[in-house]
Amino acid sequence: xxxxxxxxxxxxxxxxxxxxxxxxxxxxxxxxxxxxxxxxxxxxxxxxxxxxxxxxxxxxxxxxxxxxxxxxxxxxxxxxxxxxxxxxxxxxxxxxxxxxxxxxxxxxxxxxxxxxxxxxxxxxxxxxxxxxxxxxxxxxxxxxxxxxxxxxxxxxxxxxxxxxxxxxxxxxxxxxxxxxxxxxxxxxxxxxxxxxxxxxxxxxxxxxxxxxxxxxxxxxxxxxxxxxxxxxxxxxxxxxxxxxxxxxxxxxxxxxxxxxxxxxxxxxxxxxxxxxxxxxxxxxxxxxxxxxxxxxxxxxxxxxxxxxxxxxxxxxxxxxxxxxxxxxxxxxxxxxxxxxxxxxxxxxxxxxxxxxxxxxxxxxxxxxxxxxxxxxxxxxxxxxxxxxxxxxxxxxxxxxxxxxxxxxxxxxxxxxxxxxxxxxxxxxxxx
Numbered sequence: 075x076x077x078x079x080x081x082x083x084x085x086x087x088x089x090x091x092x093x094x095x096x097x098x099x100x101x102x103x104x105x106x107x108x109x110x111x112x113x114x115x116x117x118x119x120x121x122x123x124x125x126x127x128x129x130x131x132x133x134x135x136x137x138x139x140x141x142x143x144x145x146x147x148x149x150x151x152x153x154x155x156x157x158x159x160x161x162x163x164x165x166x167x168x169x170x171x172x173x174x175x176x177x178x179x180x181x182x183x184x185x186x187x188x189x190x191x192x193x194x195x196x197x198x199x200x201x202x203x204x205x206x207x208x209x210x211x212x213x214x215x216x217x218x219x220x221x222x223x224x225x226x227x228x229x230x231x232x233x234x235x236x237x238x239x240x241x242x243x244x245x246x247x248x249x250x251x252x253x254x255x256x257x258x259x260x261x262x263x264x265x266x267x268x269x270x271x272x273x274x275x276x277x278x279x280x281x282x283x284x285x286x287x288x289x290x291x292x293x294x295x296x297x298x299x300x301x302x303x304x305x306x307x308x309x310x311x312x313x314x315x316x317x318x319x320x321x322x323x324x325x326x327x328x329x330x331x332x333x334x335x336x337x338x339x340x341x342x343x344x345x346x347x348x349x350x351x352x353x354x355x356x357x358x359x360x361x362x363x364x365x366x367x368x369x370x371x372x373x374x375x376x377x378x379x380x381x382x383x384x385x386x387x388x389x390x391x392x393x394x395x396x397x398x399x400x401x402x403x404x405x406x407x408x409x410x411x412x413x414x415x416x417x418x419x420x421x422x423x424x425x426x427x428x429x430x431x432x433x434x435x436x437x438x439x440x441x442x443x444x445x446x447x448x449x450x451x452x453x454x455x456x457x458x459x460x461x462x463x464x465x466x467x468x469x470x471x472x473x474x475x476x477x478x479x480x481x482x483x484x485x486x487x488x489x490x491x492x493x494x495x496x497x498x499x500x501x502x503x504x505x
Contacts, residue, residue: 088115089206092133094126094152095119095141095168100191104139107195114202122146127155130163136206139198140185142169142176150183157184164205166198177238178288188242204244234288236272237281241290245271246297249462250305253316253433253455256447263342263433264309265455266317267462268298282320292323296332301465303337308468311340316376316397316433318344325364333371342397343368344376376433397453398425402436405456408445415449422450 091114093104101119108116117133120126122145130138138156142149153165166187167180177188186205189198240246246268253263270281285294302317309315315337323329324343333341345365365375374396400421407414418434425432434446437456446454 088113089137089202090115090117090133090135091202092117092126092129092135092138093119094121094123094129094138094144094149096121096144097141100141100168103195104198107198108202111199114199123148123152126152127159130156130160134160135163137164137166137202139166139168139202140180142167142180150179153180153183153185166201166205168198177235177242178290181238181242181290181293185242188239233284237285237288237290237294240270240272240281241293241297244297246294246301247271247465248298248301248305249464250309250315250468251455251462252460253453254459256443256452256454261313262453263314263316264463266298266302266315268295268301286320286322291320292326292329295319295323296326296328299329299332303332303334305465305468306336306340308465308470309340314340314342314374316342316344316399318376318378321345321361321364324368325361330368333373338372342374342376344378344399377430394428395430397433398430399433399435400451402434402456405434405436405442405446405454406438408442415445418446418449418451426450 091108093101093108093116095101095104098121101121105116105119108114117135118129120129124146126138126140126144140149140152140156144152149167149169153167156163156165164186165180165184166189167176167185168189168191169176169180180188187201189201247270249267249269250264251267252261253265254260255262268278270276270278281294282291285291299317299319302315306315319329324345369375376397376399377395378399398421400418404414404418404421408418422432431452432450433453433455434451435455437443437446437454437458439458443454443458
């Protein structure tokens with residue numbers, strides 16, 4: 075193997091690629107495509123699922139391109155067995171039928187990427203590089219406009235396929251919104267705000283609704299959690315991270331396995347105050363029991379959306395959260411009536427009784443912040459406090475207001491309209 079080739083692939087060698095498709099014409103095109111890129115190495119081909127499994131076990135490729143619909147069990151069978159027997163091999167599904175069932179089925183079977191055969195072949199190359207971890211930019215190999223089959227017609231059940239593609243194409247990311255201690259204006263925590271980076275833009279709640287409808291909500295939320303964990307290296311140990319997840323995700327065994335020692339001491343899970351207080355059954359499991367098990371591991375809880383009604387406030391006694399997150403409409407409408415002041419005061423009193431700290435969301439002005447402080451609110455978040463930071467800003471220190479990396483906690487962002495705390499001030503220890 076030439077020196078030029080060994081320098082281009084990940085780990086000092088080309089990415090080894092195996093192809094499995096029952097259409098020999100497709101195999102020939104893929105063979106030529108992989109051979110056109112010096113960072114890749116074609117190592118063989120199979121024509122059915124049985125041959126694909128045997129070849130992968132024997133050759134241990136970095137990436138296998140699997141046709142979804144081929145003889146001897148299809149790509150689903152091959153993907154399941156390859157995932158179990160050769161976990162290090164990354165699977166890219168190929169199909170002439172980009173319907174929701176094909177995409178979802180291949181994700182469940184262990185696929186790391188999905189490419190419709192009607193897409194240009196340069197997308198196949200990009201997908202191989204992505205799943206293999208190669209950061210090398212694509213070559214102008216002269217095959218960018220080639221397609222394995224004619225372009226596909228309209229996608230059936232487009233919203234379902236879009237959710238599945240968002241998960242396997244890694245278009246899910248997170249931002250970190252600062253939460254400050256209102257007494258010191260120092261960062262005490264960060265709220266994880268997941269986003270799906272696609273055009274046109276859609277709110278994350280809409281993506282969650284679609285994901286829930288097709289049974290992929292845990293997969294969507296687990297992808298967001300993985301990005302949140304990746305940003306922890308840029309967060310001081312004493313700063314907590316708050317993330318809202320659905321009950322169905324909290325009861326998923328994959329969620330519990332993903333919680334390593336780095337995030338458990340600082341993780342705060344957000345749930346509606348009304349959910350844990352009831353007899354909620356999720357996938358046959360007792361949700362309240364799941365929360366107790368998470369608490370036993372050192373994870374704290376936040377009751378979200380509190381203050382919008384008295385039922386939510388009264389439920390705090392049974393939930394006994396560590397944090398109470400006020401509905402942000404209360405922060406925005408404090409000036410509207412004295413009743414809103416009374417609601418916030420009642421929420422603070424209820425939280426104090428159960429030993430919880432109150433987070434006021436949506437703070438937009440110094441006046442709102444001052445009123446919340448006078449009502450006993452301890453923590454605040456919103457546009458006035460600071461804009462969310464990306465993972466790269468946390469890891470590289472590129473945020474406008476960087477977190478203090480000392481062991482005592484975080485530095486405060488500069489609120490709009492207020493002077494920043496003196497740089498010589500002593501950082502306040504966060505919860």
